[in-house]
Amino acid sequence: MKGESKLEKGEKHPVPSAPLISIVDDDEALRSSLEDLIRSVGFRVQGFSSAEAFLRSNQVQTTDCLILDVRMPGMTGPGLQRYLRSKSTDLPIIFITAYENPDVRDQVLEAGAVAFLYKPFYEEDLLDAINAALEIR
Numbered sequence: 001m002k003g004e005s006k007l008e009k010g011e012k013h014p015v016p017s018a019p020l021i022s023i024v025d026d027d028e029a030l031r032s033s034l035e036d037l038i039r040s041v042g043f044r045v046q047g048f049s050s051a052e053a054f055l056r057s058n059q060v061q062t063t064d065c066l067i068l069d070v071r072m073p074g075m076t077g078p079g080l081q082r083y084l085r086s087k088s089t090d091l092p093i094i095f096i097t098a099y100e101n102p103d104v105r106d107q108v109l110e111a112g113a114v115a116f117l118y119k120p121f122y123e124e125d126l127l128d129a130i131n132a133a134l135e136i137r
Contacts, residue, residue, distance in 0.1 A: 018043050020043070020044045020059065020063050020064050021064065021067065022054060023035060024049075024050065024067070024072070024077070025047070025049075025069040025072070025096070026069065031047040031048075034126075037126070041127060050073065051068075051074060051077070051079065051083075054080070055080075060084075063091060065093075065114075065130055065137065066091050066094070067094045067096060067130075068081070068095055068096070069095075070097035070101075071097060071099060077095055078104060078111075085112070092134070093108070093112070094116075094126070094130065095108050095115070095117070096121065097118060097119060098118070114129060114132055114133040114136060115133070
């Protein structure tokens with residue numbers, strides 16, 4: 001029919017996929033809140049309650065930025081960072097923590113972390129860190 005758009009004929013335009021942000025934090029309430037925030041600005045997001053759950057998922061290779069808690073039961077955030085580096089996974093990481101520890105902060109930043117944020121942090125600071133991480137990617 002004349003004047004019919006391709007979409008009306010059932011054809012789909014390819015839509016570029018939004019970056020995938022993965023969050024690894026054992027605090028379910030915080031993880032859920034961060035998922036909502038990140039989704040609200042147009043990113044895809046996937047949350048994990050542990051480093052081990054993240055490693056078991058199929059998201060390791062498709063994640064564009066990883067938000068990672070420092071202290072968690074099992075493998076810690078810095079432990080996951082070391083593991084990923086040992087596998088030559090060049091994944092931008094943003095660390096978040098409620099515990100002030102300058103030694104850990106320095107260690108993970110020297111190992112390549114994009115940012116290190118103390119809880120509670122401003123939403124804008126997290127979003128700025130995500131954008132910086134995606135520019136690196």
